[in-house]
Amino acid sequence: MDNRVRDRKLRDKIVSAEEAANLIHDGMVVGMSGFTRAGEAMAVPLALAERAKKEPFRITLMTGASLGNDLDKTLAEAHVLSRRMPFQVDPVLRSEINAGEVMFTDQHLSQTVELLRTRQIPPVQVAVIEAVAVLEHGGIVPTTSVGNSASFAILADKVIVEVNLHHPETLIGLHDVFIPAQRPSRTPIPVVAPESRVGLPYIPIPPEKIAAIVITDKQDSEAKVQPPDAETRAIAGHLMEFLKHEVKQGRLTNSLLPLQAGIGAIANAVMNGFLDSPFENLKMYSEVLQDSTFELFDAGKLAFASGSSITLSNAMYKKVFADLDRYKSRLILRPQEVSNHPEVVRRLGTIGINTALEFDIYGNINSTHVGGTHMMNGIGGSGDFARNGFLSVFVTKSLAKGGAISSVVPMVSHVDHTEHDVSVVVTDVGLADLRGLAPRERARQIIDHCVHPIYREKLNDYFERACHRGGHTPHVMEEAFSWHTNLKQYGSMMPEARAAAE
């Protein structure tokens, strides 16, 4: 324990999770660690959920991004959450959000703490941060994610630290905590490469702000790594061909530019695609580092990775953390404000690869809303990278639900990324390079290269009738969502085909 809570006086603050949770009251705004199911505090939120069963109360919960260990589920089931931001992935919480029971604020991941710092959203009263250790001077060393933890701790009135003995002390030194100054005296963020170290390896707070310390021994949730399938392999293949062409044209070197990849099966499969690619000496400047990052390290493809969290399968966790010193000199974990910062993203020129739920013939992207109304997860960091990076790529399978859904539609039912922010779209069918094109030209590329053949004729028909009506971005407005309403009413975006088949 001496190494984990290094200030003797702070050891007096070690309490049970229940006692610590008692610092949190009805109506409070609470900021918790946790980003892409990594590094979340667990004991205190579980104690909150237990208490709420006897004594109902509700809080506003802010995190970095998603929480692991079913915490959002447990908290949602206990009806502890009145408001949640900036991201979530839990089915139970999602259903409460879609029922209008939990107010969900879906934010660009770089922006939450900026809004807090400028007091444009209600202040965090209590921060609950998972740590590897609390240093002599009160500095908190985060675990597998930095997320928004640093600013939550700095801005909160009180800080509860969960010291998690499960994570090795070798994590100390991995983090790089840089906090932009208040305006108007803010200066540039000095990150000029993924490997730039510009801050402190801990969260600097005065020790007296630490109100309670809880000792835990918990594992991060295992990342569900789905193996590549035929479609995701095809998506990766199209993207690798495109990038090779860019190198051939002299627009990129063989080391490309820093890579960012969203979370999930498709993004992970795409990153796997780099294993067999001719690219060398790659770097990542991303949010989340998944199994693929370490596979690329081991294959000698990746030179450096900067992220805000590490989310791994159990097997990969064991491998990496047993030998962390081997990777440590090639890894940095940063606050998500810095990993996703428009300043740094534009300067480095990231290649952003993010997942779409659906996209339309003009290149608008829906990342969040099923059927235009029901929240899936949230926009996450995709907007930070898509707007400001060098290249903005969106990937999705061309079909869903056995062909009942085409991911390429006449008009997306919700817009998260506009036509202005999308360079390239890829499905298993193919890739459309939209750079510099006008909307009608984009439609031609997308229909010819991305839509599944079973929907191509139908989409061509829509586009032709729309062009007949005219406009820079032609649409048949009264039919723009007909594919979505068909799906809802008949269970398929192409009910006529189903009817004909029956």
Next chain:
Amino acid sequence: MDNRVRDRKLRDKIVSAEEAANLIHDGMVVGMSGFTRAGEAMAVPLALAERAKKEPFRITLMTGASLGNDLDKTLAEAHVLSRRMPFQVDPVLRSEINAGEVMFTDQHLSQTVELLRTRQIPPVQVAVIEAVAVLEHGGIVPTTSVGNSASFAILADKVIVEVNLHHPETLIGLHDVFIPAQRPSRTPIPVVAPESRVGLPYIPIPPEKIAAIVITDKQDSEAKVQPPDAETRAIAGHLMEFLKHEVKQGRLTNSLLPLQAGIGAIANAVMNGFLDSPFENLKMYSEVLQDSTFELFDAGKLAFASGSSITLSNAMYKKVFADLDRYKSRLILRPQEVSNHPEVVRRLGTIGINTALEFDIYGNINSTHVGGTHMMNGIGGSGDFARNGFLSVFVTKSLAKGGAISSVVPMVSHVDHTEHDVSVVVTDVGLADLRGLAPRERARQIIDHCVHPIYREKLNDYFERACHRGGHTPHVMEEAFSWHTNLKQYGSMMPEARAAAE
């Protein structure tokens, strides 16, 4: 002439506009100066249009933003334009764009030259730049706008300079030309305040790249400054009240943060609103400086203004340019890449005030497309500021066409700015502060405060029926555009009221 073309050898390159225009051939990509109808080259484009009448040819034309002196009209009528980016405001060109005859690429204004520099769009072959003077070493001093002129000239194979004797030499020293380095050796842009001077007062190019010089004597187009009316005054009033409240809450000081305002009557009226406000020592970090900027200087309200162009009424032009030295120490004109750069915009924390065509109950903004299909002008720089600034405000009158159109609709027919990028919306009816709210809460604010009373009940009815169906962002998808289709079919978004009245 000695002062205007200072290198004697370059004086040998002085030719007629027709001769210079002969450097431009069919199929070429041409980059011309001009931003918000200020500082455009005129003689060469007019010569191009004349030549095309006898000998048809077409080019891709890139500019900073809109061109004055009806140049887009003249070029469009002569069918010289096959492709146009990144912005325009001309009715004739617009109709060719909407007919699919001219391919228009509507871009964030900060991004065009970044795409050029990284060769993601076809390279500029000839640049045509209006200048006050060409310096000894070949440096070009722009006139009333910098726009994309610097990068066009640096990246082009050949440069044609139009030296415009109409503008006084006192303009020399006003500009600050900073060009970001190529990646991966790019470092921070050192702008830390609107008044930071970080570059050169001219465009640095080797004199041998100057292929022709044309001497002109032309005036910028007069800015059409519409006086504030009851609605725009009401919009300005609501915004001033909001900003006063922010100061009271301690979120802003009495000097606010650097102001950005879009072009046009509403934005100008809002800026006029600062004349009678309690705010002092204001600064602008904007794209275009209009009459209101100089009225604020004269009233002692404004301490500094950074922009990419100066667009004035004739009366204000005469006043300002007769006495430019009085204003010069408080003015900088920058490349639009820097005036709109996400890095600088986030660092300084701009208050962005831009105009919407329409917005919806969830705070999504349509800035560009009439009826979802027909391009008006383009997104301009609004996205650079809305995504990355401190506060993103969108303004519009609540009604258009004598009440046949409500600017607040169930769902916008085209999305330029998503719900994630909009802090505050304002109409003459009132202001809705959307910060930190979930979609259903935003709808309540917008319906209660922004929609015109004649449409309020109808919008409430839509929202209630949508909520009944559920979802994070409730909609009745098959009715989402019914207001727009009503308008098209019956000439009003509320045909039932019209029918009842008849």
